[in-house]
Each structure stands twice: as C-alpha cells, then as structure tokens.
Amino acid sequence: MPTVTHTVVDSPYDLLTLVAVDGVLSRMYMTDQRHRPPEETFGAPDPRPFTEAMRQLDAYFAGELTEFDLPLHLVGTPFQLRVWEQLRLIPYGETRTYGELADALGSPGASRAVGLANGKNPVTIIVPCHRVIGSGGSLTGYGGGLARKQRLLAFESGAAEPDALF
Secondary structure, three states: OOOEEEEEEOOEOEOEEEEEEOOEEEEEEEOOOOOOOOHHHHOEEOOHHHHHHHHHHHHHHOOOOOOOOOOEOOOOOHHHHHHHHHHHOOOOOOOEEHHHHHHHOOOOOOHHHHHHHHHOOOEOOOOOHHHEEOOOOOOOOOOOOHHHHHHHHHHHOOOOOHHHOO
16 A cells, blocks of 8 residues: 655645655645645645655745656556646746647647646646646636636746745
8 A cells, every 4th residue: 555645835826735655746736726636635744755846846936946857656547647748848938738739749639638638737836737828828727726827827937926926
C-alpha cells in the first residue's frame, strides 16, 4: 500500500495543498479548485517530502524560477499523461492553444480531448495547464478559476507581481 502524505503552503494564489505518494509529488490543489478530491484522500500531514517542491514554488513566485525540475508521480490515462507531458514543454511566459497541443501530440482534431485532459491536471502550476488558451486567444476553463489563470499569465508575462494578484 503506498504511503500518501500532504502539506499545505501559502502562495500568492491561495493556499496550495501538496500531496505525495511514497515521497514523490503527485497532486497539488488550490483551495477551491475544480476536481479537488476530498481531504481524507490526502493522507497524513507531513511536510518532509515537499522540501524541494516548496523551495521551487517559492523561487517561482519570487520570479526567480521559470521551469520546475521535480520528479512527479502522475496517475492518469495514457492520453492524459501525454497531454500533461506536453504542458510541461510550454515555456514560461508563453501560451499554446488546445489545437496546437493536439497537433503536437499527433492527434489533430483532438482539441476537446486535450481540453478534458488539461482540466484533470493533478499538479497545478508545476504542470502549467494555465498556459493553455482558446483558439482565438481567449481564456477558457481553468480548475483554479479564470481570474487565477489570468493573473498567473500576467505574472509570467511580467505584467503583474504575484503579491498584487490576490
């Protein structure tokens, strides 16, 4: 049976709950995030497995880190895992459309499926699903809410400081 632990950290975007499976980051949720499972699935509180994740998150929010380098234990369908890997390839400060991600996956026309997989991303911010936009440049769904998505994109583009976001 895997060991599941969690910790809660503060961020400019609300409290973040980090969940590890056998010491490896598996999920990260904002307080009122869509698809957030019940708290009883987060395991025992224990900040020890999250030292490096917290360090990198602090550096990200300070504007000093643009690419996370953390091992992740992601659980999803094979297609979801492929989408989440593509999300990690979107450079800091840039966006991609759902259609562009579908093309990159070799599945043109699968933009809706990409959107559904994107919406189930279990590690917000670190797997940057906020960098995916609609085909006309519109901001579309985000599990943490469109206001957070807009603020994350503004922060990454240099248009806003994280402390000014909430």
